[in-house]
Amino acid sequence: MVKQDIQNQHQHWQSQQKQKVKTLAVYTALWLVATALLAFGPKYLWDFNALFSIIAAIVYCVTGTAMILANRAHLRSLDELQQKIQSEAMALSLGVGLVFACGYEILHAVRLLNFEPAIAHVVVVMCVTYLIGVVKGEVKYR
Amino acid sequence: MNNRLKVLRAERDMTQADLAMALQVSRQTINAIEKGKFDPSLPLAFKIARLFELAIEEIFFEN
Numbered sequence: 001m002v003k004q005d006i007q008n009q010h011q012h013w014q015s016q017q018k019q020k021v022k023t024l025a026v027y028t029a030l031w032l033v034a035t036a037l038l039a040f041g042p043k044y045l046w047d048f049n050a051l052f053s054i055i056a057a058i059v060y061c062v063t064g065t066a067m068i069l070a071n072r073a074h075l076r077s078l079d080e081l082q083q084k085i086q087s088e089a090m091a092l093s094l095g096v097g098l099v100f101a102c103g104y105e106i107l108h109a110v111r112l113l114n115f116e117p118a119i120a121h122v123v124v125v126m127c128v129t130y131l132i133g134v135v136k137g138e139v140k141y142r
Numbered sequence: 143m144n145n146r147l148k149v150l151r152a153e154r155d156m157t158q159a160d161l162a163m164a165l166q167v168s169r170q171t172i173n174a175i176e177k178g179k180f181d182p183s184l185p186l187a188f189k190i191a192r193l194f195e196l197a198i199e200e201i202f203f204e205n
Contacts, residue, residue, distance in 0.1 A: 010166060081171040141174040
């Protein structure tokens with residue numbers, strides 16, 4: 001294979017990767033909007049009308065599914081080292097999230113926390129852990 | 143796992159970017175393999191072996 005063909009193939013692979021990242025960003029943004037709509041729409045936009053809330057829930061499910069599929073496509077477009085970094089970060093995030101969520105709930109149950117645990121706190125912990133995992137992986141395999 | 147990827151690449155006057163391009167992986171992956179931080183999968187090892195026209199055992203070996 002001539003060098004020009006190899007370069008073209010590589011550029012095609014890189015542009016595909018960029019496209020997958022853009023698609024993931026778009027679906028994540030749409031899911032965020034759908035989440036906000038489902039969370040605040042009933043109270044501030046349609047006065048708890050059941051039909052609109054059901055539509056908002058369906059939109060939430062559709063955009064969430066699209067985001068998951070876009071994330072899978074993005075992961076599949078990565079090379080094997082990048083996939084390893086991602087899987088290690090996700091494993092760390094899942095583990096920390098699980099341990100944190102269980103501990104958080106138990107601490108509330110045994111009255112060591114005087115406020116109601118919120119799922120949003122677990123999500124934040126998981127997101128921060130995932131980011132730390134990705135940075136750790138990038139440094140480790142630099 | 144050790145390897146002599148860096149030597150083989152240098153013999154053919156290839157940069158890490160050239161090799162990454164030929165193997166359809168990132169330059170970071172080539173660097174991590176050369177430094178022994180990351181062991182490639184069998185399909186990628188075969189791809190590397192085919193590119194250098196060598197057997198896998200002639201490129202990768204145990205510590």
